[in-house]
Amino acid sequence: MEYITIDTKRVPIEGEKNILSLIRKAGIDLPTFCYHSELSIYGACRMCVVEDDRGRIFASCSEQPRDGMVIHTNSKKIQSYRRLIIELLLSSHCRDCTTCQKNGSCSLQDLAYRVGVHAVRFLNNKKQIPLDMSSPSIVRDPNKCILCGDCVRTCDEIQGIGAIDFAFRGSETQVMPAFNRDLADTDCVGCGQCAVVCPTAAITVRTNVTEIWDAIGNPNIRVVVQVAPAVRVAVGDSFNIPKGENSFGKLVTALRIMGFDEVYDTSFGADLTVMEESKELAQRLEKNEKLPLFTSCCPGWVKYCENRYPDLTDNISTCRSPQGMLSPLIKDYFKDKDEAENKKTIVVSIMPCTAKKGEILRPDNFTDGMQDTDYVITTQEVIRMIKQVGIQFESLEAEAADMPFAVASGGGTIFGTTGGVTEAVLRRLAKDKSYQNLSNISYVGVRGEDSVKEASVMLGDREVKIAVVHGLADAGRLLDKVKAGEVEYDFVEVMACRRGCIMGGGQPPFAGARTKKKRMEGLYKADTMSNIRYPDENPVLLQMYETTIKGKEHKLFHRHMVEK
Amino acid sequence: MLEQSYYSKADEIISQHGRTQKALIPIIQDIQSCYRYLPAELLSYVAKQLGINEAKAYSVATFYENFSFEAKGKYVIRVCDGTACHVRKSTLILDKLYKELNLSKEKHTTEDMLFTLETVSCLGACGLAPVLTVNDEVHAAMTPEKVSALIAKLKEEEQ
Structure with missing residues (x-):
């Protein structure tokens, strides 16, 4: 039986396609934003980074397990990497948590707490982008997007619609419909599956409470x-x-x-x-x-x-x-x-x-x-x-x-x-x-x-x-x-x-x-x-x-x- | 809606490259070189023809700096502002061009559709710094004086 070692624990490889699945099998809930078992692997959020015995650091979601690997999920280096990633995500993220729709069920909020980010050293100098309220079902708030791409892949791979995708690049990247149209003017059917996978409140359900x-x-x-x-x-x-x-x-x-x-x-x-x-x-x-x-x-x-x-x-x-x-x-x-x-x-x-x-x-x-x-x-x-x-x-x-x-x-x-x-x-x-x-x-x-x-x-x-x-x-x-x-x-x-x-x-x-x-x-x-x-x-x-x-x-x- | 001739031209280009998804970039490149910009309607049209989501096609077209949804001038001047050019004072060249052509950071193309001014991060010709290109022609070791002469010459050719 082939096996890998995860934090001193031997874990048999039983057809798992990536190391992340093995880590979760070993009982460690490694944080992720962009990994969903039903979607393709994207490797964007880097939250699932691990270290091997040679000090190499990589994303465990996109790495195949090989016999005899030794993986550390919580080394000092990994801890500081994760903290910095969250801190950087928060640096350009709207921080009005208390009034946010997703307060209490937000993965970003949760992970910031879990990895121990208690202050953000960076100033948020991102321009405020208007909300898209055109759809009766969905509200898009690009200011809260962390670019994990979960919505893009769900809309395309599971729903076959592709109403939204990434546009522009680098620090200008945004998830939006073609030509930044209103969601109501796209092929969006309002199924809300994008809101289900969204880790933050970038896509939420329109509320009538x-x-x-x-x-x-x-x-x-x-x-x-x-x-x-x-x-x-x-x-x-x-x-x-x-x-x-x-x-x-x-x-x-x-x-x-x-x-x-x-x-x-x-x-x-x-x-x-x-x-x-x-x-x-x-x-x-x-x-x-x-x-x-x-x-x-x-x-x-x-x-x-x-x-x-x-x-x-x-x-x-x-x-x-x-x-x-x-x-x-x-x-x-x-x-x-x-x-x-x-x-x-x-x-x-x-x-x-x-x-x-x-x-x-x-x-x-x-x-x-x-x-x-x-x-x-x-x-x-x-x-x-x-x-x-x-x-x-x-x-x-x-x-x-x-x-x-x-x-x-x-x-x-x-x-x-x-x-x-x-x-x-x-x-x-x-x-x-x-x-x-x-x-x-x-x-x-x-x-x-x-x-x-x-x-x-x-x-x-x-x-x-x-x-x-x-x-x-x-x-x-x-x-x-x-x-x-x-x-x-x-x-x-x-x-x-x-x-x-x-x-x-x-x-x-x-x-x-x-x-x-x-x-x-x-x-x-x-x-x-x-x-x-x-x-x-x-x-x-x-x-x-x-x-x-x-x-x-x-x-x-x-x-x-x-x-x- | 564009004139029918635009769509016929797009069809012609699509048939040259084949109706496959991987042909998206070469097709829109050809369309751009034909019209000096990428008409938004044609991007949507090509996406539909190739079976690509419109949002995905838009994603590709906005990822590359090279594609432009706005009509460009006859002469596209690209001023290199990479590290080597920057330290050799490419900013002065750019300022001179803004002044000569009456353009700004927000306004890239002259009213007469003759000139479009852009900056690029590196043209890969650092030995010739500061460098700029006019369409595909490279102009090396530029100075504000040489810029004035160049623009005057181009304007003269047009008359």
């Missing part, structure tokens, strides 16, 4: 909130709740304490989506037109398709997303009551997603020319609100959501992870609603973390070919194959973010492999524990289809500009 407190404080406004599936398995992250545990009940309690008037479950909207989307799939299969049918619940994906594959936009389902279906239904539900009480209802949705902030502004998602969802806040923003109030989240008693939009099937809940939409649609289309068939459907191959999953199921006497893809770069490669006629599908589920909404741009950051897995398991567990597994067995929904919704399906649940 103030507007929501204003609404809650106004007695003439009924503030209704809906909570997306993926939020419940991540919100506990910040309150010492085990990773991936379903905290929906606690969140409902917290939202009531905060002053929201009604709390609903977006999974109900997901059930609606399943009903509408399966109807659409069945119709298209029958007519054999506009296939494959692409899912439409992910706004990042919809925008990506419009930008890059405009000729395929007709294939996108005309269904709105679960949020987009539930909000107009809520407003419709309160219409008479609002008039009687002389109140105004506004809908807030808590989403794992930053692109949803853009989705609600799209006119094709409006009903009667009015915006349905008034504000979207992310999981991270609701965590901040909970902390603002001082709610002891972990010790809250769980409560149930409000009727009627509280009853949802397990099929609606698993929307939050890749493959979930497909599985729910298959459950809807299945004739056999037995328990046995549920597990058959879960094994067709739509679950799991593989970037592209293929499955084939029989619906009646027709074989339906399915693909499930997550991460836009992989989606783009799949679409190229579809266009070239190399592959043929009837139904394609796309989620812009890898692993689906559980890893959306609005979720709590620093989720490692274990957390990602736990979040996924958390949603499947919520499904298994659900009394209703098949979306079309949701009694509330079925009753509504017979009464309040009847005849309004198209108006409330479909995008309108698409239907010409």
Whole structure:
């Protein structure tokens, strides 16, 4: 067995590609800014420098391990190198930590403390650069950028978009869109994955917390909130709740304490989506037109398709997303009551997603020319609100959501992870609603973390070919194959973010492999524990289809500009 | 939007180098030598043709000092301000040129689009310091007097 020695400890080399992985295996959390296991190795931040037995100093992320190497991770020389690197980074960095969005979760702040930088000897003479506030989802503050390039590589390698890149060079280097355009004028889809990897507040999620407190404080406004599936398995992250545990009940309690008037479950909207989307799939299969049918619940994906594959936009389902279906239904539900009480209802949705902030502004998602969802806040923003109030989240008693939009099937809940939409649609289309068939459907191959999953199921006497893809770069490669006629599908589920909404741009950051897995398991567990597994067995929904919704399906649940 | 002829010219240059990503730099170099600058619209166009992100192409074009998105004059004067030239008083040469051409640190090109004045960090001809180039022609051991004579000569050629 080949091995290397890390600070006197023998560590076997088991296929690790770089020394950094071995150091972390040895139980030492070497600091890094620019190293992410899912991205290419860039070696820019130099925080992972180590020294070998010959006194040579190099970055451990970009060095291959060789048998017999002796590595020191914490020599005197290394310590002073790291301190100087941080000091230099801070020398041109905005230092208003106390008022920064990222205060408390900033890697630069954390590492400055860890390596022991308590004063910066250098004057900051960098010119102040204006913020880019053009996007409804993302805020860019170049003054806080440390040029690690994580956002650039995520946008390009994982999402295949490349909206931003480095420009100029040396001390003038900045990360920006081409020609320093506003982010809103680029191909950016607002997925927020750049904000997830950004170690500082150079890229942050645009926040709407103030507007929501204003609404809650106004007695003439009924503030209704809906909570997306993926939020419940991540919100506990910040309150010492085990990773991936379903905290929906606690969140409902917290939202009531905060002053929201009604709390609903977006999974109900997901059930609606399943009903509408399966109807659409069945119709298209029958007519054999506009296939494959692409899912439409992910706004990042919809925008990506419009930008890059405009000729395929007709294939996108005309269904709105679960949020987009539930909000107009809520407003419709309160219409008479609002008039009687002389109140105004506004809908807030808590989403794992930053692109949803853009989705609600799209006119094709409006009903009667009015915006349905008034504000979207992310999981991270609701965590901040909970902390603002001082709610002891972990010790809250769980409560149930409000009727009627509280009853949802397990099929609606698993929307939050890749493959979930497909599985729910298959459950809807299945004739056999037995328990046995549920597990058959879960094994067709739509679950799991593989970037592209293929499955084939029989619906009646027709074989339906399915693909499930997550991460836009992989989606783009799949679409190229579809266009070239190399592959043929009837139904394609796309989620812009890898692993689906559980890893959306609005979720709590620093989720490692274990957390990602736990979040996924958390949603499947919520499904298994659900009394209703098949979306079309949701009694509330079925009753509504017979009464309040009847005849309004198209108006409330479909995008309108698409239907010409 | 540029005139159609610009795009046809870009197509021609692209076909000479091949539609590959690694051809980006030679292609934009040729475009620049054709128009004496790199029109921003053409950079975007070339990026699209080669399948490169626009932001990446912009990254490349801004990394190299040589590429310019602004139209340059007929004569591009590059004054070397590397160490050797600097100690041999290249600053005086530069000041003289600013004065003669009525240019400044912010204004690089004359109104009549005849002259563009730039500084470079080293031309690699330290033995000839202080040195400057006019387009591809090297002028060695410059003095403020020689600069005046040079500009007068170039202006005369134009008339």
